[in-house]
Amino acid sequence: MAVLKEMFKEEKERLLKMKKFYEDKIIELPKGSIIFKQRGAKKYPYMVYREGKKVRTKYLKLNINDLDKLKFDLDKRKKYLKLLKAIKEDLKVFGNIKNE
Numbered sequence: 479m480a481v482l483k484e485m486f487k488e489e490k491e492r493l494l495k496m497k498k499f500y501e502d503k504i505i506e507l508p509k510g511s512i513i514f515k516q517r518g519a520k521k522y523p524y525m526v527y528r529e530g531k532k533v534r535t536k537y538l539k540l541n542i543n544d545l546d547k548l549k550f551d552l553d554k555r556k557k558y559l560k561l562l563k564a565i566k567e568d569l570k571v572f573g574n575i576k577n578e
Contacts, residue, residue: 490572493565500562507555508548512538 510527513535523538523545538545 486572490569493569493572497562497565497569500558500565504555504558504562507551507558509552509555511552512545512549 508525510525513524513526514521515524516522523540525536525538525548527534527536538548540548
């Protein structure tokens with residue numbers, strides 16, 4: 479039984495480290511989405527994000543390479559949020575197990 483308790487302890491510590499890692503990474507990455515608005519015959523990129531209860535829109539004065547990097551960072555943030563959610567669900571299991 480002691481081996482099992484040690485395994486649970488190690489797994490919980492691993493999940494807590496991963497949770498901290500993803501939370502730190504998420505803070506570093508931009509939040510929001512990129513949309514395109516059409517003005518005449520041209521399309522212009524805008525960043526849409528939430529600030530409290532308000533939805534903000536900001537024009538992006540970026541070239542195509544910078545726009546691709548921003549899209550990559552936004553996708554990475556979404557991926558990290560999904561992984562963080564799964565980690566939090568796993569940690570709930572350890573909350574239901576009593577430490578003796």
